[in-house]
Amino acid sequence: MISAANPILTTHWLDQVNWSEDGLAPVVTQDHNTGRILMQAWVNREALSLTLSEKRAVYWSRSRGKLWRKGEESGHVQTLHDILLDCDGDALCYVVEQIGGIACHTGRQSCFYRRLEESGWQVTDAVIKSPDAIYAGGRKSHE
């Protein structure tokens, strides 16, 4: 874990990520306490840099074309524990503490709440909090 008191001063670490042609990299987010995979999203250079400096998960929303500070609307902030990089340098992992215990915009713990069964995709997780209750403005789409 990187302490806030001793930040990385150079941006060399950002250059070591093999960004795609559109400047993105996939990131998978894992719960530090349970090990559960919470979500998969995307980052650009700025989002990754902000994740380190703000000690919370920041993504690049491809659908909205803007930075997405996870929890900015829902309050379900992901405080940063670690950032991992894979062998090819083209995929990242955020290890986080999930505030509120809800990562998904549907009100579930994880976005990966469907499992393939004989009958097709089956929902494995109950809704902990309804999207209506999470999003004051009625927002129900993915952040």
Next chain:
Amino acid sequence: MISAANPILTTHWLDQVNWSEDGLAPVVTQDHNTGRILMQAWVNREALSLTLSEKRAVYWSRSRGKLWRKGEESGHVQTLHDILLDCDGDALCYVVEQIGGIACHTGRQSCFYRRLEESGWQVTDAVIKSPDAIYAGGRKSHE
């Protein structure tokens, strides 16, 4: 877990994946026993279908432009435990048993063996088996 004795006969479940314009979806692979994230890769419709029918992780290699049966060269097959789908339907998770305990082409347990520290990316995992020993033909790049 889906039993081999009772396969899903329709391909409806494949249609419920929101494939990208180039027909791919990212997949994150998690170790069933340890919960560790082993790798991040890509699948197309055929790779995903084969993963179910062959009960082992199959990917689409973007660099080689062909199907990639994980372990076909290294022997480090990933036997399938579960397939998960996320809320948006555009990301998958393979939950697997990692044969040989090595997922990475560098000979490490996981491809995510670098962690961001004050000094930059630091290697967290030892090499369990050298790539020379894994790949008879001297192959050392990502499968």
